[in-house]
Ligand SMILES: Nc1ncnc2c1ncn2[C@@H]1O[C@H](COP(=O)(O)OP(=O)(O)O)[C@@H](O)[C@H]1O
């Protein structure tokens with residue numbers, strides 16, 4: 001599977017005020033099994049790009065194809081989302097939440113619950129399958145959201161700041177766990193993040209986006225086999241990459257903003 | 260995460276138990292005191308009959324064909340009022356729910372009428388429908404209509420955009436959007452709409468019958484109270500009160516159960 | 532802006548529909564003027580009533596009954612809510628009792644109130660006060676029992692005395708909840724006082740409406756409905772304006 005993004009531009013038409021061009025002329029290729037992280041200042045169009053990849057938004061110009069076939073709308077078996085605010089259905093039990101997409105696809109109850117249970121096991125939550133989301137911590141809810149996406153067996157997972165709402169510690173712990181799960185499942189993943197550590201630790205490639213309007217300003221390759229161990233964060237190559245990213249994002253903002 | 264609540268469970272249960280004991284004791288105590296005060300003549304029995312007399316009057320009433328007929332007439336007016344008020348309310352609420360423009364134009368005026376004493380429109384109903392059961396039913400429908408509209412709209416307001424987005428992202432078709440997101444999210448409002456629909460259909464019919472009616476419970480109460488048959492008035496009133504309180508308590512329980520998934524624990528708050 | 536205009540156009544359309552139906556009903560081929568009076572006649576009556584001192588004194592009576600009923604309901608409701616909300620046990624005992632009281636169809640008791648208090652102002656005040664009491668007591672109890680323990684901890688840690696905790700911590704913490712009960716209670720006081728006047732009384736706006744309608748002074752009845760709507764709008768405005776909380780505590 002290969003996703004091709006060819007000079008994609010998206011302009012939001014607004015009821016009040018001028019239209020906003022969120023992303024312009026994005027070119028990108030995501031290959032099978034690859035883990036790509038997207039990082040950049042707030043409002044630079046990361047979510048917009050991700051939503052275009054998932055068919056939730058239609059580009060104003062340019063096109064996105066998967067194995068040559070154009071994307072026309074959301075299709076969870078091709079691209080499944082993990083949203084920042086989890087957005088589990090509070091009125092459904094954990095296992096039914098994980099089975100949501102399968103239910104929409106018309107899979108029979110017993111079967112979809114079996115699949116969902118397997119994914120819950122994978123993210124280590126099979127013991128709370130019958131609980132309701134409100135009874136779970138934020139980290140657990142986010143793992144359910146990951147299970148919900150995995151249950152679709154998607155060709156590509158689209159994660160929008162998946163751990164943004166968690167505290168630093170759970171974020172790292174769950175991050176490592178999920179990173180292992182996704183690597184073992186050989187998933188293709190595009191993940192938006194605000195954390196430099198996360199962006200590097202998880203990814204094969206880090207794409208840095210810039211503002212006004214959003215586009216990709218730099219690309220880094222993280223040359224270390226996945227899954228990685230925690231001590232990867234203490235290596236020199238990690239440090240160098242991190243310093244470079246930091247400089248790009250925080251140190252010299254004009255470089256990011258200027259065209 | 261569940262541990263602490265399990266640990267605290269035992270004393271809390273004990274407290275609930277002794278609280279309900281004390282509550283029963285209070286209720287029984289009040290009834291006993293009431294009986295005694297009437298018996299020793301501190302309270303005039305013409306104004307407030309003793310509980311034992313009220314119970315006897317209740318038994319009398321239940322066997323009295325005239326009273327049965329009055330209950331039947333009132334009951335059918337309430338049912339008619341509920342059906343008319345709820346269906347009209349649902350229809351209007353769905354129209355307002357579908358269009359933001361309509362909602363902004365008419366929800367305000369509807370909320371205003373909701374907060375007025377609707378009894379001031381009673382003369383119009385009597386003029387148009389006369390004194391029969393239809394008049395009471397129409398007024399009951401009028402009362403309940405506004406509650407149904409406001410509650411259903413309130414329910415639709417609970418539908419969250421992000422859940423609709425998830426539904427779209429996971430391939431929901433239109434029927435799924437309604438069955439899996441809109442309906443469950445709006446259910447508390449819809450449930451409340453039915454409850455307030457029946458409650459106000461009932462109250463509206465009662466008010467209309469007390470105001471002017473040629474039959475039903477209202478005139479029955481008026482006749483008995485004019486004749487100073489306080490025990491019969493109290494019997495009717497308490498009979499209906501018991502039904503209303505039991506229905507209300509059951510509804511609260513059902514509502515709490517239904518909202519099990521809500522994180523706020525469905526904090527019931529008094530509303531009109 | 533365009534949106535606002537459309538909203539008002541729709542509202543005006545609705546009014547035109549309402550008055551159109553009225554005009555049609557009173558026009559040739561419509562219903563008898565005994566049932567539905569002509570708009571112009573109602574308007575004449577309205578002007579007559581608004582300039583009559585009798586109408587104003589009736590409105591005054593209704594207002595006094597309403598205020599008295601509300602004052603009693605407010606004080607009794609908040610005090611009961613506060614006392615019963617002081618310990619979890621008391622709250623547990625009292626809450627269902629108050630909730631049941633709130634479920635009682637009080638309308639049915641009105642004939643008894645006439646029996647007990649007569650047809651004068653007292654019965655309206657007592658009746659209005661009772662119906663306003665329950666929502667105020669219920670929400671106050673909820674508010675006081677659900678006070679966030681953190682506030683009380685702060686109060687203890689900074690050496691607040693018992694009454695300081697009551698007045699400076701518990702009251703403000705419970706206030707949003709109490710106020711929401713007060714708004715409902717006030718609205719209920721108004722609804723019941725007017726209804727009570729209509730059902731049996733000798734004075735007040737509700738009584739005037741009942742009298743006009745029962746003596747088939749149809750135009751006057753319609754004009755009185757209009758006057759009552761204005762009265763209600765003013766009371767509603769006062770409730771919403773003065774009863775607004777300025778903060779939330781999410782008890
Ligand atoms: N629905 C929308 N309507 C109009 N403008 C939008 C909408 N969504 C996002 N934008 C604008 O598009 C730009 C990019 O937004 P977004 O993709 O959410 O950025 P990011 O996820 O990188 O923070 C921002 O300037 C934002 O204000």
Ligand SMILES: [Mg+2]
Nearest residue numbers: 046047048160
């Ligand atoms: Mg974003």
